[in-house]
Amino acid sequence: MNNKxxxxxxxxxxxxxxxLILRNGxxxxxxxxxxxxxxxxxxxxPGDISLTANxxxxxxGVSAEEPFETRIVVRNQGSRLINLxxxxxxxxTMTILEGKANDRLSLPAGESAELNYVxxxxxxxxxxxxxxxxxxxxxxxxxxxxxxxxxxxxIVRPIPIHIHPPPxxxxxxxxxxxxxxxxxxxxxxxxxGIREYRAGDSLRRLNWRLTARHPRKLFTNExxxxxxxxxxxxxDARRITSDDAxxxxxxxxxxxxxxxxxxxxxxxGNRVALLIFGxxxxxxxxxxxxxQLNSILRNxxxxxxxxxxxxxxxxxxxxxxxxxxxxxxxxxxVEARDLETYxxxxxxxxxxxxISPDPVDYTARMLPMTEINALAVRAARVERVILLKRLxxxxxxxxxxxxxxxxxxxxxxxxxxxxxRRNM
Amino acid sequence: xxxxxxxxxxxxxxTAGCLGIGYILGGYWWILPVLLxxxxxxxxxxxxxxxWLASSLLVAYVALAIIGVILNLSVYLMVSGCTxxxxxxxxxxxxxxxxxxxxxxxxxxxxxxxxxxxVTAAFTGLLLxxxxxxxxxxxxxxxxxxxxxxxxxxLAYGVQxxxxxx
Numbered sequence: 001m002n003n004k005x006x007x008x009x010x011x012x013x014x015x016x017x018x019x020l021i022l023r024n025g026x027x028x029x030x031x032x033x034x035x036x037x038x039x040x041x042x043x044x045x046p047g048d049i050s051l052t053a054n055x056x057x058x059x060x061g062v063s064a065e066e067p068f069e070t071r072i073v074v075r076n077q078g079s080r081l082i083n084l085x086x087x088x089x090x091x092x093t094m095t096i097l098e099g100k101a102n103d104r105l106s107l108p109a110g111e112s113a114e115l116n117y118v119x120x121x122x123x124x125x126x127x128x129x130x131x132x133x134x135x136x137x138x139x140x141x142x143x144x145x146x147x148x149x150x151x152x153x154x155i156v157r158p159i160p161i162h163i164h165p166p167p168x169x170x171x172x173x174x175x176x177x178x179x180x181x182x183x184x185x186x187x188x189x190x191x192x193g194i195r196e197y198r199a200g201d202s203l204r205r206l207n208w209r210l211t212a213r214h215p216r217k218l219f220t221n222e223x224x225x226x227x228x229x230x231x232x233x234x235x236d237a238r239r240i241t242s243d244d245a246x247x248x249x250x251x252x253x254x255x256x257x258x259x260x261x262x263x264x265x266x267x268x269g270n271r272v273a274l275l276i277f278g279x280x281x282x283x284x285x286x287x288x289x290x291x292q293l294n295s296i297l298r299n300x301x302x303x304x305x306x307x308x309x310x311x312x313x314x315x316x317x318x319x320x321x322x323x324x325x326x327x328x329x330x331x332x333x334v335e336a337r338d339l340e341t342y343x344x345x346x347x348x349x350x351x352x353x354x355i356s357p358d359p360v361d362y363t364a365r366m367l368p369m370t371e372i373n374a375l376a377v378r379a380a381r382v383e384r385v386i387l388l389k390r391l392x393x394x395x396x397x398x399x400x401x402x403x404x405x406x407x408x409x410x411x412x413x414x415x416x417x418x419x420x421r422r423n424m
Numbered sequence: 425x426x427x428x429x430x431x432x433x434x435x436x437x438x439t440a441g442c443l444g445i446g447y448i449l450g451g452y453w454w455i456l457p458v459l460l461x462x463x464x465x466x467x468x469x470x471x472x473x474x475x476w477l478a479s480s481l482l483v484a485y486v487a488l489a490i491i492g493v494i495l496n497l498s499v500y501l502m503v504s505g506c507t508x509x510x511x512x513x514x515x516x517x518x519x520x521x522x523x524x525x526x527x528x529x530x531x532x533x534x535x536x537x538x539x540x541x542x543v544t545a546a547f548t549g550l551l552l553x554x555x556x557x558x559x560x561x562x563x564x565x566x567x568x569x570x571x572x573x574x575x576x577x578x579l580a581y582g583v584q585x586x587x588x589x590x
């Protein structure tokens with residue numbers, strides 16, 4: 001019994017009761033229209049709902065805040081439903097841009113109605129199992145509620161950051177042709193060295209100048225071999241501070257960076273593994289190609305911030321996840337107690353590159369510029385610089401990323417600096 | 425303007441007219457500021473959460489009609505007023521549930537069906553009430569209570585019967 005029926009029953013009851021108390025038969029007649037209204041409602045109330053629904057989402061996956069269209073076709077396989085309402089569940093992070101996620105209509109037997117809306121959503125995996133349907137008499141007095149199966153899913157990927165392939169040069173490469181200079185002689189484009197000619201060497205690669213200087217001897221140019229490499233991406237999904245808004249904003253940037261880097265590495269043919277480290281831990285073993293990229297994006301879409309567990313747990317992960325000497329790209333805001341783990345990762349033979357979204361800079365932009373705030377920000381900045389310098393001393397390459405600035409420019413610049421330092 | 429809005433406006437005027445004329449004919453002019461206050465309270469029912477406001481006004485209206493019957497004002501006008509007030513209350517709720525819906529075929533068919541059912545219910549109710557007024561039967565209080573209880577029992581049984589047999 002809904003509120004409308006309750007009001008009617010109250011009015012009918014009130015009129016009858018006042019007629020009895022005042023012993024006035026005419027008062028009974030005041031209740032008559034309400035009584036007839038109720039009876040008409042009862043007579044026309046639906047018996048049951050026999051509906052089928054089909055949900056069609058125009059895209060399997062979109063980027064965050066990119067619009068997508070949902071179409072739900074509802075078919076009435078039973079008798080005529082005079083007053084049918086259906087509404088689709090909207091997640092809190094979804095916004096409707098066009099159309100409506102609910103409708104009320106009269107649906108004859110065998111006919112179909114369509115619910116159509118365009119919406120956008122924040123990063124995540126959204127799945128629906130049913131659509132909510134209510135059928136009632138024309139006055140909406142007696143309602144039947146059903147969940148009609150209408151399954152559908154959409155993956156909303158992180159917002160992509162446009163970055164060029166970072167010129168990273170891991171110490172170890174896999175023996176398959178790729179884009180990374182392998183520090184070995186082979187078939188590439190960069191000059192590597194000269195050796196004496198061996199039978200089978202291409203004549204195109206002969207070094208004629210040296211050959212001319214040494215009669216009866218031939219010399220061949222060698223080029224640096226270009227191979228693919230193993231990349232491991234670790235996304236830190238731990239809450240470091242109690243400022244939820246700050247954490248969420250920085251985490252979104254970190255997720256976008258992880259997605260864009262993975263896409264870049266995989267497009268160049270490299271092997272990429274993923275670890276999302278937080279209260280719940282997600283691992284994705286090394287893999288290549290589009291399938292791996294889809295898996296990574298799906299996992300990143302699901303990634304959520306969790307409790308602050310010690311980073312030291314990383315040491316217990318299987319070696320297969322990040323093969324020895326692979327390049328690890330860690331995306332973390334970093335805190336003092338993590339230093340030991342970074343040192344251990346370095347000691348295990350990994351090339352660790354830390355991309356650290358700067359929480360101090362982000363907070364400073366949000367705070368009103370008072371004298372106390374300025375001092376606090378300055379102190380926090382000093383603390384962070386010391387922390388990052390200690391990491392640099394341990395041999396960890398650090399990129400201090402102020403998220404308001406383009407990651408691409410910072411990454412290219414830092415990668416070049418790292419290469420230059422290594423070559424010195 | 426949608427069909428139900430036109431019908432609603434017509435019923436609103438009729439509702440206010442029935443109660444106003446009934447009371448004024450009896451010499452109770454104080455009904456005019458009361459009606460004015462009710463109209464002022466009715467204005468916010470354009471909002472979505474106005475169901476309880478409209479319901480309270482309906483309850484107030486029925487209470488005034490009952491007082492009118494007790495004051496020996498025209499029962500025909502009081503009962504007609506209650507019927508049209510019921511129709512207004514229903515249409516306010518209906519308008520809210522239809523709000524923002526694109527007027528495609530199935531929605532328009534729903535609106536037509538609703539209006540047809542409402543008009544049928546309202547006029548059947550009025551007709552039965554007028555028939556009841558023209559028939560002059562005298563019962564003792566005990567018999568009246570007995571008939572009311574029997575009628576309520578029949579209604580409850582009828583509801584259960586209809587619901588079970590669907």
